[in-house]
Amino acid sequence: MDIIKQLQWRYATKKFDNTRQIEDNKLQILLEAFNLTATSYGLQPVKLVVINNKTLQRELVAASMNQEQIAQASHVLVFCIETTIDSVFVENYFNRVQDLRETPDAVLKPFKDFLISDFENKEQIQIENWATKQAYLALGNMLTVCALEHIDACPMEGFKPDTYDRILKLSEKGLKSVLVLPIGYRASDDLFSELKKVRKPIADSIIHI
DSSP states (O other): OOHHHHHHHOOBOSOBOTTOOOOHHHHHHHHHHHHHOOOGGGOOOEEEEEEOOHHHHHHHHGGGTTOTHHHHSSEEEEEEEESOOSHHHHHHHHHHHHHHHOOOHHHHHHHHHHHHHHHHTSOHHHHHHHHHHHHHHHHHHHHHHHHHTTOEEOOBOOSOHHHHHHHTTOGGGTEEEEEEEEEEOBOTTOGGGGSOOOOOOHHHHOOOO
């Protein structure tokens, strides 16, 4: 598959075909891609809430700057950050490393102790800012995979996180919403799908040294 051609094909979809649903196998590819996204230290301080409920999607439109894509989309993906990154969270990561790689604890302990100390000395706002950067990494990865799978998407920062958190009961799960991605298939009458992509000339974006 021509990756550049697919990236040229994708755009921020303004109108979805609300009669079409993403196939289960394609959705599973997206979920696997989310889980495989690179994150700082490999800690994965992000979770994905998958919404496939038209009533709930309609309720979220008002908290999404009235962007109708939320209601029209096949699914709405809500990128969330973990609000508690503590010694237990770090320990759980290193336990997974040991289980999967059988790495001796003596090898892992210096890095584990460093991370535990580092996060203990961070303010909550610093931790949440760090975690939010990892959510953006995941979003970028998902947009590329969507393009490769011929799935339309519209990345959104324009929503009210507090309202999403309340409606989805995210605080009860130790989460905060930071990004939203409705996905599905573009409507045949979405005029934006025919517009030329506006980008700088590549010579203005790339610096060779």
